[in-house]
Amino acid sequence: MSDSRITDLDGWIAALTKPAALMELGALVACGLLAWLLASLIARAVGTRDSSSITFGRRIVDGVLFPALLLCLAYLARALMVDWVQLAVFKIAMPVLLSLLVIRFGVKILQAAFAEAPLVRLLERSISWVAWLAMVLWVSGLLPVILEELDQITWKVSGTTLSVRNMLEGALTAGAVLLFTLWISSGIEARLLRHATGGELSLRKAVSNATRALLMFVGLLVALSVVGINLSALSVLGGAIGVGVGFGLQKLAANYVSGFVILAERSMRIGDNVRVDGFEGLITQINARYTVIRSLAGRESIVPNEMLITSRVENLSLADTQVWQSSMVSVGYDSDVELVMRLLNQAMLNHERVLRTPEPSVALSNFGADGLEFTVGYWIADPENGSLNLKSLINQDILKSLRENQIDIPYPQRVVHTPAVGR
Known part of the structure; x- marks a missing residue:
């Protein structure tokens, strides 16, 4: 049976209540199960199951792969059934599946590229509304009529005739091109930064940022060409931007260049x-x-x-992550210097964070006005865990050891001269 168009509400109701509609519905359910099975097998073979993954997502139905497979299988089933039954369910299901794929594709790319941007939620809703509106107009048959009416609204810009339809189609094509470039750049960034650390992470981050900027620039040029804008007109804008960078944006340009350096x-x-x-x-x-x-x-x-x-x-950690710390300790001049140095060294060795290689050092650094001044120094390899807390613990151990061994910690001694009274 040939595929004829259904143009009125009575025709839709009659087509959807025929036994053939149950066959179409069963074919769609079979396509859904087969798409889920294929997506599961591919995800298991690849070994990727991450919420940030555009293709798979955390669950099978979260990624782009499942709706894409479902749409392809539905097209195949529709082509096989078109000569046998009058299609009604597929006429509604195909636009719905296409809209679902567009929404899922756009939302996943925006989440991967701009996870923390405040406008991502607004863009996601905009894509959803546009896709579902286009689906409703397509199913109802109003889409061709509206496009023909929009094609009649025209105006001239620099000798070029533009219509509202051309502008809308160009904007949609430009959005699709930009989403595609964001998809490619997000995939490149995820692959580059997957196992990078330290200096390698910084270099790969620079390559990722440069790649994304280049792809976005190329995508923007392609989008402008699709809309119908003559790219030669951008030469004036490029010259103006160059003058602005030369005069008003010197610091900004210097910061960007310094960042890549x-x-x-x-x-x-x-x-x-x-x-x-x-x-x-x-x-x-x-x-x-x-x-x-x-x-x-x-x-x-x-x-x-x-x-x-x-x-x-x-x-402080270009060659290694070790950091040097030191403290000053003053004792009385009558103290046993060798005993003091042993106590100070042991106070540092009592703490595991103090490195044994290089060894802690104790030095008689100065003959002060109030007593002998010793400098204790040591290396630590984990400054991110705090340095002041370790220094405080070592100083407490030093104070405790000196007091237990009756070693005097002198107070500042000053001689005060007072003028004689009565002279």
Whole structure:
């Protein structure tokens, strides 16, 4: 039986109540089960089951693969049944499945590319409304009529005739191109950053950011071409941007260039302990424009990348993560120097965080005005766990040991001269 169009409500009701509709419904259910089985087998073979995965998602039905397989199988079943029954269920199901695929594809890409952006939820809803509206217009038969009417609304722009239909189709095509480029860039970023750490993580992050920017730029050019905008007209805009960068955006451009230089030469890496302009902490982020440094006290400093290039930066963990700490101890001049040095050394060795190689050191550093001054120093390999807490514990052990061995800790001694009274 040939596939004839159903143009009125009575025809739809009659077609949906025929026994052939049950056959179509059964075919759709079979397509759904087969699509779920194929997606499960592919996910098991690949070994990927992550909520951030665009293709699979945390569950089988969460990713793009399941609706894509379901749509392909439904098209195949429709082609096999079109010569045998008058299709009614498939006429409704195909637009619904296509809309579902578009919504799932757009939402998963936006979640992967802009997980923390506040506008992601609005964009997700916009894609859903547009897809479902197009599906309703398609099923009802109003879509061709509306497109023909929109094609009649035209205006001229620089000798080019544009219509509302062309603009809408161009905008949809541009959105599809940009979503496709975001999909590719998200896949590249996930693959590059999967097992990267330290300096390798910084370099791969730079490559990922540059790849995404390049793909977005190419996608934007393709989208503008699809809309019908002459790309040669962008030469004036490019010249204006160049002048703006040369005069008003010097600092911004310098920060971006400095960011790529830092990531490329790997002089500073994520996780390094640095001191910049009197602020010390761990590097937690290296972005294109700025670097985030988090102190051990929990404060975060956002440092422009240009400052890291042009000013003096102390990288306390460039070669290794070991950090040196020291304290000053004063005892009386009549104290046993060898005993004091043994007690001070043992106070440091009592703590596991103090490294044995290099060994802790104790030195008689100065003959002070009030007593002998000793300097105790040691290395630690985990400054991220705090340094002041360990220093306090060692100082407490030193004070306890000196008191138990009756070693005098002198008070400051001063001679006060008073003028004679009555002269």
